[in-house]
Amino acid sequence: VEKEPSFYSDAFSEFKKAENLNSNDFYTLYNIAMIYLYDTKNVDINSSKEYFLKAAKYSLLIEKNSEIYTKIISNANIKKVDALKESLTGYCYLQASICSYILGNDQEALELAIKANSLGLSYSQFYIAKYASRLGATESSIEMINSCLAENPETYKEIISDYDFILNEKVVDFLIKYSNEINYEYEKIKATLHPYLKKYVFEA
Numbered sequence: 333v334e335k336e337p338s339f340y341s342d343a344f345s346e347f348k349k350a351e352n353l354n355s356n357d358f359y360t361l362y363n364i365a366m367i368y369l370y371d372t373k374n375v376d377i378n379s380s381k382e383y384f385l386k387a388a389k390y391s392l393l394i395e396k397n398s399e400i401y402t403k404i405i406s407n408a409n410i411k412k413v414d415a416l417k418e419s420l421t422g423y424c425y426l427q428a429s430i431c432s433y434i435l436g437n438d439q440e441a442l443e444l445a446i447k448a449n450s451l452g453l454s455y456s457q458f459y460i461a462k463y464a465s466r467l468g469a470t471e472s473s474i475e476m477i478n479s480c481l482a483e484n485p486e487t488y489k490e491i492i493s494d495y496d497f498i499l500n501e502k503v504v505d506f507l508i509k510y511s512n513e514i515n516y517e518y519e520k521i522k523a524t525l526h527p528y529l530k531k532y533v534f535e536a
Contacts, residue, residue: 344371348364351364356390358390358393361387365380365382365384365387369431377435378435387424388424388428391420423453425451425453426444426459430459432444441459442467445463446460458476458491461473465500466500470503473503477491477503488507488510492507
């Protein structure tokens with residue numbers, strides 16, 4: 333549901349006030365970063381990256397306190413990760429990597445995504461593969477794509493719709509090969525099951 337634009341402005345104003353009271357608060361820094369990145373009225377990618385990195389600096393302390401951690405999770409709008417299992421710090425590094433990518437600093441984006449992955453944020457593997465493909469590090473990209481697909485085959489749909497992958501010829505060749513292998517395995521299973529399906533389903 334699209335929110336009234338003034339909600340973002342009001343929230344931004346309140347979070348900036350909170351920052352003046354406590355400049356080390358993860359929740360405040362994280363939300364300011366999110367507004368700078370996703371609110372069109374306040375968008376400032378450089379500032380967003382700065383705040384995500386600040387948030388990452390303090391979030392490890394939060395992760396060590398389960399009570400505070402649970403409270404932060406319940407309030408922060410964190411998507412694409414199971415926040416109760418994944419690293420808040422890693423998520424901040426991943427968002428910072430997206431900022432770097434938007435700003436055209438692909439190498440920095442890759443390094444930040446690798447940091448996120450080192451902290452256990454599994455979804456960052458997609459971004460490592462994406463940035464590596466963009467930088468021409470094809471072997472590294474394919475290796476990470478393999479990891480993504482092994483963990484969640486549904487990621488294939490996202491990969492084949494991303495320009496940073498489909499503009500890399502060798503990555504495309506790998507994805508075609510992967511698709512063919514999946515289809516081959518499917519046909520083998522179907523051929524094996526067909527006599528039973530015919531007997532117990534089609535002739536029922």
